[in-house]
Amino acid sequence: MSRSVRWVVAVSAAVLSFGRGLWLARSASFVWLPQADADRWVVATAFAAVAAGSVGAATTWWAGQDGSRSGKQVTQRVKASDNSRVNQVGGDQNPAGRGMAADNSPVEQVTQDATASGQAGVTQVGGNQHTSGGRRGRRRRP
Structure with missing residues (x-):
């Protein structure tokens, strides 16, 4: 309305x-x-x-009220070829435990479209991607 x-x-x-x-x-x-x-x-x-x-x-x-949804809308499109590597993240991308807060708002609509050829690699994430790190991912230094 x-x-x-x-x-x-x-x-x-x-x-x-x-x-x-x-x-x-x-x-x-x-x-x-x-x-x-x-x-x-x-x-x-x-x-x-x-x-x-x-x-x-x-x-x-x-x-x-503005009537819009509170969540995010993420649209990701990519074309990759040859040896290219593409990483698309709609939310936060940070190593866990590095002191950066993750954006916890819900993703309401995700549209992803990828085209890859040859040796190309594509990673698309509609929400948050936390890479390894923090206490579990760290190695102790001798």
Whole structure:
């Protein structure tokens, strides 16, 4: 749903809730409501304003969202030939344990297309690639 349509829905919901709240407060005959007609209108208007404000707060938050997904979209295309080596990574590429934080945001859509010929090699990773390293991959020096 587009952002402008969400705003129309949000404003319409707030206006409708005001109208229904006003009608409900005017048509209700509780003993605690004031008896004078002008005072009943004041109470009904206040009730309707609170109801519309509550609906408006929720719907304006919803309408203000950008609507895009929070995850990444990764598109990787490569053509390799002869002795070439291609490495494409859509997220982070770092040796584990080197103090660099990995990007943990989800990859929502991955599109990969590779063409290789001859002795070419292609590596495509849509998310994170952590190469060996850290404590497990290190050798002790004598």
